[in-house]
Amino acid sequence: MSSVSYQYSQLAACEECGLVSQLPVMTEGQVAKCPRCAHTLSSLAKQPYQTLMAFSVASLLMLAMSLLFPFMSFSVKGITHEIFLINTVAMLDAFEQSALALLLLLSVLVLPAVYVSLMGWMHWRIWRSQRYAKRLSNKWMRVCKILAKIEPWIMADVFLIGVLVSLVKIAAMADIGLGYSFWAFCVYTVLIVKTLSLVDPVWVWQQIKPSMPVATVNAGDDHLSGTYTVCHYCHQINPHVVNAHSKCIRCASTLHAYNPKLSLQRSWAYLLAAIIFYFPANLYPIMYTVSLGSETPSTILGGVVLLWQLGSYPIAAVIFIASVFIPMAKMLALAWIYWNARKPEPLMFGQAIKRQKLYRVTEFIGRWSMIDIFVVAILVALIQLHNLMAITPGPASLSFAAVVILTMLSAISFDSRVIWSGSRPLKELHLNE
Numbered sequence: 001m002s003s004v005s006y007q008y009s010q011l012a013a014c015e016e017c018g019l020v021s022q023l024p025v026m027t028e029g030q031v032a033k034c035p036r037c038a039h040t041l042s043s044l045a046k047q048p049y050q051t052l053m054a055f056s057v058a059s060l061l062m063l064a065m066s067l068l069f070p071f072m073s074f075s076v077k078g079i080t081h082e083i084f085l086i087n088t089v090a091m092l093d094a095f096e097q098s099a100l101a102l103l104l105l106l107s108v109l110v111l112p113a114v115y116v117s118l119m120g121w122m123h124w125r126i127w128r129s130q131r132y133a134k135r136l137s138n139k140w141m142r143v144c145k146i147l148a149k150i151e152p153w154i155m156a157d158v159f160l161i162g163v164l165v166s167l168v169k170i171a172a173m174a175d176i177g178l179g180y181s182f183w184a185f186c187v188y189t190v191l192i193v194k195t196l197s198l199v200d201p202v203w204v205w206q207q208i209k210p211s212m213p214v215a216t217v218n219a220g221d222d223h224l225s226g227t228y229t230v231c232h233y234c235h236q237i238n239p240h241v242v243n244a245h246s247k248c249i250r251c252a253s254t255l256h257a258y259n260p261k262l263s264l265q266r267s268w269a270y271l272l273a274a275i276i277f278y279f280p281a282n283l284y285p286i287m288y289t290v291s292l293g294s295e296t297p298s299t300i301l302g303g304v305v306l307l308w309q310l311g312s313y314p315i316a317a318v319i320f321i322a323s324v325f326i327p328m329a330k331m332l333a334l335a336w337i338y339w340n341a342r343k344p345e346p347l348m349f350g351q352a353i354k355r356q357k358l359y360r361v362t363e364f365i366g367r368w369s370m371i372d373i374f375v376v377a378i379l380v381a382l383i384q385l386h387n388l389m390a391i392t393p394g395p396a397s398l399s400f401a402a403v404v405i406l407t408m409l410s411a412i413s414f415d416s417r418v419i420w421s422g423s424r425p426l427k428e429l430h431l432n433e
Contacts, residue, residue, distance in 0.1 A: 056120025
């Protein structure tokens with residue numbers, strides 16, 4: 001089968017630093033990176049149609065198997081309790097934690113399934129349209145916009161780590177059985193992560209509707225040059241926005257001019273809200289343990305101490321890093337970035353690179369703080385032996401979930417191009433195999 005390649009007739013603006021570069025002809029397996037900040041501008045997987053469709057179908061099959069069979073069993077003193085994966089959602093709802101139940105349902109089951117289904121179907125339609133020389137309808141542009149909003153909230157991999165942590169927590173007190181669905185879910189998680197890594201939104205948009213030329217923009221321009229406005233959804237470079245009702249010439253989305261003050265205001269608002277929720281998340285119990293009729297509250301830090309005392313040092317370290325250190329470090333890092341971003345003076349290239357890397361790290365690790373919430377969900381669903389032993393969610397669980405979501409929204413709302421005010425490129429655009 002012949003290899004896939006494509007030629008961009010237009011320039012591409014880096015979404016992280018704002019630099020405009022000319023994308024060359026790319027073939028399968030190549031990655032084009034920004035010459036200023038090294039952010040990936042575009043990548044083309046090997047056999048992009050077949051590979052992504054295959055992973056999408058396999059992911060959906062593994063998800064179905066994860067739901068059809070028993071997930072885990074918990075046995076103590078001759079009493080056994082078996083759960084299916086969906087029970088983690090149902091039990092949270094039964095304990096009046098509907099918001100957490102909805103979060104778990106969406107981030108682990110619904111959104112990943114919707115994403116891989118639509119993305120696989122879209123690649124199949126793109127393949128058919130090119131094979132039979134047919135044009136795709138505009139509805140696929142709306143689908144692309146939906147998928148872009150879904151992707152940051154897919155947390156199947158975080159949930160799997162939460163499951164493994166919960167197993168270590170309860171392995172010393174009871175016998176744990178792993179059902180067929182548990183192993184199917186492990187495979188499902190790997191397939192989801194691989195599917196996400198294969199998707200290149202820039203390439204997908206090119207197949208649906210090629211980018212359009214803008215005569216006033218040249219390679220080397222950036223967001224401070226005042227010559228263009230880039231579409232947040234389809235990455236099309238548009239003429240500079242002159243009013244609040246300007247539409248993208250490619251996908252008709254509303255365009256927003258570069259506005260660092262508005263970006264910082266939104267990011268600060270989300271961050272301050274996260275800081276407020278951080279206090280009850282750590283002061284109140286995240287869950288209650290009932291053993292022989294006696295109820296014991298457990299805070300996040302208390303759970304770390306208990307695991308350390310039981311000798312589970314690696315798991316205690318994972319929980320401490322993910323649930324205590326990362327949220328605090330992320331909030332401090334974001335506050336430092338926002339505080340310095342308000343300064344109008346240009347940065348040296350090295351300073352901008354360091355701040356950009358810090359921002360990338362904080363944006364990437366933020367979702368992993370959800371591990372503790374997923375641990376609570378598993379324990380609540382699995383350990384329900386009435387007065388002999390039971391675990392119920394505490395008030396801190398909702399507050400902690402709010403901290404994670406708000407810090408993610410804060411990082412997403414921040415326009416990282418603010419960091420690059422005045423910095424210039426040092427080298428030409430390059431391709432990586």
